[in-house]
Amino acid sequence: MSVLDISIIIPVYNSRKTIAECIDSVVCELCATDYSWELVLVDDGSTDDSLKELYRFKEASLHSEQIRIISQTNKGAASARNAGIKVSSGTFIAFNDSDDKWLPGKIKKQMDYLLNHPQADLAGGAHEEVHGSYFKNLKRVNPIGIKDMVLKNYFSPQAVVIRKKALDDTGLLFDESMRSGFEECSLFYPLTYYRNCILMNEVVTKSITGKRRWGDSGLSGNIRAMEKGELYNIKNAYRSGFISFGRYLTAYILSLLKFSRRLLICEKRKFFGC
Incomplete structure (x- = not known):
């Protein structure tokens, strides 16, 4: 298998209405660069016509040979991302969610930074519906370590690019047992402990539907699930020796306050009703 510059992995679940716009935004960004690429679409047991939509998109695309479709039973986003990582051949890995889109310049800025800074293994940006327009009180480029991450989640999967060697060397993947929220931090917490990760302080992705990450339409169930996931990740960071007891206690209390x-x-x- 030839080595490509970058593999983009998109987990898909019941996203028939948004997946075409999601993929379009990714392909448009990739075609604006000189990087060699592949797109790995992982259908996670969709019960609508998402899988058919993926095949329709591939058949109609001028880049069909660069698009790979995987279908699996429903196991959650973490499992779908891991499945994509395991078959990817890119030197770098990026993600998108099936109801999000990349903004202009996203991939080129992050790839250029990582290529020019070989000591960095992850370059992330802001996701509009999670982080707002930018991170206040931060510089344009900021190193992010585990001590920062347990206090604030600076990285979203759709807004990062990761050097695949960093995953291969550490054996890190997403925790597939976490299906209710914050499963991304099961990867980002240890990655920010073991490797050099940076945040570029600008919005690089946004939701297609405008849906907020939590509490949309007044629903609280996803908030409780996400809080449970965040507290689990914080505890695991302490148990793994990534953070001190003082940092653990601070992060735990802060998480509960944010949850409230x-x-x-x-x-x-x-x-x-808003």
């Missing part, structure tokens, strides 16, 4: 605030916001949305 999100619940209040969720109830407000539910009450006012």
